[in-house]
Amino acid sequence: MDDWARKPLQGLASLAPSLTGALLVLATATPLYMGHVGEVVPQLGVAAVFFWTVYRPDLMTFGAAFSIGLVADLATGAPLGMSALVLIVLRRIVLARRRFFVGRPFHVLWLGFALFAFPASLAGWLIASVYLFEGLDIVRVAVQAAFTVVAFPPTAWLLARCQILLPMPRSPAFGRS
Amino acid sequence: MLKTALSLAGAIQRLAFLLFAGTAIGLMVLSRVDHPAISTLRSQAVDVLAPVIEIVSTPMAAVDAGIARIDRFLDVYDENARLREENARLLHWQAAARRLGAENEEFRGLLSTVGEPRDAFITARIIGISSSAFVRTALINAGSLDGVDVGQAVVTSHGMLGRIVDVGRRSARVLLLNDLNSRVPVAVESNRSPAIVAGDNSDTLSLPFVADDGAGIAIGERLVTSGEGGMLPPGLPVGTVTHFKDGVWQVTPFVDPARAGHVRVLDYALPGLLPSTRAAAATGQLW
Incomplete structure (x- = not known):
């Protein structure tokens, strides 16, 4: 492919993690009503940041995680910066441990995600409680985290399809934690 | 050489983390x-994000509709029996309401009572609902161009859903009654005992402030908006008092936001107190 055509495509590819993360966040703006369980809203932004930090940390930058969080806050009407803060902290922690997940079977990745999803929800709960000066219902937060974990396999499948389309990284520092 | 590059990359990463974390905290403080x-950013974001949400949430909405259909199918016999019973009860109430309405009209005419201001409304569709553990809001597809303004009440055929908090040009955000920041002046329908109904991000509401230590409140009482403050029209159904928990009355709202499709935004204004947004917009006096 000519250089003039490759550059815009590479630029677009580098935005894939932010765009897919933002679209997943917006897709969950309609809650699933599960009868007696109530309304369920998985936090797919957390799933996107985890997935891309493990497989393409060069593209899931702090800026990308921040922008996904900002879109989530603007879409939901949550305190601006709350989700952004949770996602950049998640990105930093996952980045330090991503080597453990690369090349492992999917169930290990899923279990690993569960170990990050619950603390991420807990962090969100803590930040929101401090922000609002009120202790929020932690059970609801735990239920939300559980549904996020349940929603991870189809989300990861979708993101993996996107990942296949992306060009390989060229940076020598790719993969370091 | 590689070691130096890696250490530099690490330093840049740490700096980027601190920069973005600081920005996020700064935004939270400003918020x-x-x-x-x-507020401006939120209003503009509502306009930009609303069409995207409408498109990308279609698969989720389809799954939701499918689940609802199965749910309804499973409950069809119980639902039918309940509706028959309700229909019989409502026919009785219809007759009573007609009789009382005519009687009321007659008395108003005799007493020369000052009438309530007529409230105009805008019908809109809910295009997104945020019901996370932290916030309860909804997005509707009507904005300032349609006459929607901050503070207006949003209702369904069952009762009050919430209030407008952010307005874009073509869409607006509704703060649902059960959001933690929602506070609405209400009154017990039967005895007009005033109270404040508040949300706590759960599916129920509570009454943290009641008059006379809640003397006029009992389980099963219906709550309606009191109209105090002049921002909301009086008499909008809010919910039913269900139980008393930890020293606070709990209320089940009449409207289930997840099941509300179309809503009405009420353009209510007391004469001489608050200008009607629609009238003000027409005369160019919209503040």
């Missing part, structure tokens, strides 16, 4: 103090 720039 907390209701900085005008944040």
Whole structure:
């Protein structure tokens, strides 16, 4: 492919993690009503940041995680910066441990995600409680985290399809934690 | 050489983390103090994000509709029996309401009572609902161009859903009654005992402030908006008092936001107190 055509495509590819993360966040703006369980809203932004930090940390930058969080806050009407803060902290922690997940079977990745999803929800709960000066219902937060974990396999499948389309990284520092 | 590059990359990463974390905290502080720039950003974001949400949430909405259909199918016999019973009860109430309405009209005419201001409304569709553990809001597809303004009440055929908090040009955000920041003056329908109904991000509401230590409140009582403050029309159904928990009355709202499709935004204004947004917009006096 000519250089003039490759550059815009590479630029677009580098935005894939932010765009897919933002679209997943917006897709969950309609809650699933599960009868007696109530309304369920998985936090797919957390799933996107985890997935891309493990497989393409060069593209899931702090800026990308921040922008996904900002879109989530603007879409939901949550305190601006709350989700952004949770996602950049998640990105930093996952980045330090991503080597453990690369090349492992999917169930290990899923279990690993569960170990990050619950603390991420807990962090969100803590930040929101401090922000609002009120202790929020932690059970609801735990239920939300559980549904996020349940929603991870189809989300990861979708993101993996996107990942296949992306060009390989060229940076020598790719993969370091 | 490689070691130096890696250590430099690590330093840049740490700096980027601190920069973005600081920005996020800064935004939260500005959001907390209701900085005008944040309000403007939110209003503009509502307009930009609403069409995207409408498109990308289609698969989720389809799954939701499918689940609802199965749910309804499973409950069809119980639902049918309940509706028959309700229909019989409502026919009785219809007759009573007609009789009381005519009687009321007659008395008003005799007493020359000052009438309530007529409230205009805008019908809109809910295009997104945020019901996370932290916030309860909804997005509707009507904005300032349609006459929607901050503070207006949003209702369904069952009762009050919430209030407008952010307005874009073609869409607006509704703060649902069960959001933690929602406070609405209400009255017990049967005895007009005043109270404040508040949300706590759960599916129920509570009455943290009641008059006379809640003497006029009992389980099963219906709550309606009191109209105090002049921002909301009086008499909008809010919910039913269900139980008493930890020293606070709990209320089940009449409207289930997840099941509300179309809503009405009420353009209510008391004469001489608040200008009607629609009238003000027409005369160019919209503040």
